[in-house]
Amino acid sequence: MIYNNEYTLKAKLGNIIQFKRNEAAMSQKALAKVLIYDQSVISRIEKGYEDINIDLYIKVLNFYQTEMVINKALELEITRITEMIFTSYEFLNINDFNVYLININNLIRRNRNIIKAYDLFCLKMVCLYMLRNKQARTYLNNLKKLYIICEPKCKILYHMIEIQYYLYDRKRKDINIELKFNSNDYDHGLIQYLWGKYYFETYSYSKAIEFLSRALISFKKENNVQRIVRCEIMKNEIFLRENQFHIVRIKSIALLKIKGIIINNDKFTILFHLGYCLYNLHEYQKALAIFTSLIDKDFSEHDFILHLTNKCLVKLKKIQSNDIVEYHILDRLYFKYGETLNINDEYCELVEKLMYDIESNFYKKEYRYYLINLLNYYFNNKKYSKFLQLSHKIDKITHIF
DSSP states (O other), X not given: OOOSOOOOHHHHHHHHHHHHHHHTTOOHHHHHHHHTOOHHHHHHHHTTOTTSOHHHHHHHHHHTTOOBOOOHXXXXXXXXXXXXXXXXXXXXXXXXXXHHHHHHHHHHHHOOBHHHHHHHHHHHXXXXXXXXXXXXXXXXXXXXXXXXXXXXXXXXXXXXXXXXXXXXXXXGGGOOHHHHSOGGGTTSHHHHHHHHHHHHHTTOHHHHHHHHHHHHHHHHHHTOHHHHHHHHHHHHHHHHHTTOHHHHHHHHHHHHTOTTOOOHHHHHHHHHHHHHHHHHTTOHHHHHHHHHHHTTSOOTTHHHHHHHHHHXXXXXXXXXGGGOOOOSHHHHIXXXXXXXXXXXXXXXXXXXXXXXXXXXHTTSHHHHHHHHHHHHHHHHTTOHHHHHHHHHHHHHHHOOO
16 A cells, blocks of 8 residues: 655655744744754755755754664664554454554664654554553544654554544544545555445445445455454444344354454454344344353443343243343333333433433434434424434434434
C-alpha cells in the first residue's frame, strides 16, 4: 500500500520546526530574531524549501533541544518492526503486541532522530490500542499535527485507529475515509473492511454487506482468519437486525468450525449469536446450554445473557417467573409486564433506561419491542417532543419509519 503524500526530509523537518515553534508560542519573527535570520528564511525552512542548507534545519532543531542524528542500523530496526506491527495489526495477532511494546520502548530510548521519533510514537500508539490501553488515545491526539511526516505504513495505521475512535465516539460526520487513503489502496482488504464497518455504524447495511463481502475475498486469499471472522460477525449482526435467525444459526455454526480463532471475545460473540438464534427458534434447551457456558466469561453481553438464561429456564419450566432474580432491566420488564399493553409510568421509566445504548442493541428484538411500545406511549399521551426524539433515533438506525 502506497500513501498518497510522500514528504521529503526537509519538508518533514519543516513540519517539526513549525510545530515546535507553535508549541513554544513563538512567531516566525521572534524565532528569526533569536537565531539572527531573516523571517523569510524561517518561513522557507518551515515550508521545506530544498534550497535551504540542511545545516540551517539542524540549527533550528537544536534551538528547540531536538536532535536529528542518523543511525542507519536503528532505522533498519524501526523499518523491520513497522512491517511486523502492520502485519500483526492486519491479521489481528493480538498476542504479539506486548513484545512489540517492549521493543518500541527500547527503540525510543535509543533513538536520537526526531523524524523517527514520530514513527515510533505512532507504532507505540498502535500497540497500546491493540492492548486496550487508554493511553493510546493520548498518543493519537498528540500525533494529530505531525503524523503526516511518518512513514507510509505508520500513517495508514494512524488513520485506521483514528477512524476506529471516531466510530467508537459516534463522530461519524468527522470521518472522510476517501481523504485518508490513496484510491489505489481501495482494493486492500483492510480498507474494504473499514468501509464496511463505517457503513455498518451508519446503518447503511446494504453497503456494509457489499464492502464486507469484498474484504472477505481479500482476507480469504491471505488466509487472514481473524479478519474473516470479524467480517462474518458484522454481517451476522446485520442479519439479526432482519430477524434472519436461520441464516445466522447456519453461519455461526460454520464460524465455530474455523480453526485458529485466537480472540476470545470473537468466540464468545459467535456463541452468543448462535444461542440467541436458537432461543428465537424455540430451541430453548440448546440455547440454555450455550448461555450457561458464557455466564462466567468476561463478555460485554453478560447481563443480557443472564436475562436470556432466565427466559430459557422459565420456558423449559425449570423455574417459575416469581423465582427470578433480576439481573437486568429486561428481567423486570419481561417477567413483571410480559406481553401486556397496559403501559404505565414505571414501565416507561424502565424502558427509558434502555435508551442509553440503543444503537448497539437494536438488533435484539427485545429492545425493538419495548422501544416501539414506548414510542406509542409518548404519542398516545401527547408527549410529542419525546415521541419525535425517539422516532428520529429509531428512524436513523432502521430507515423504516
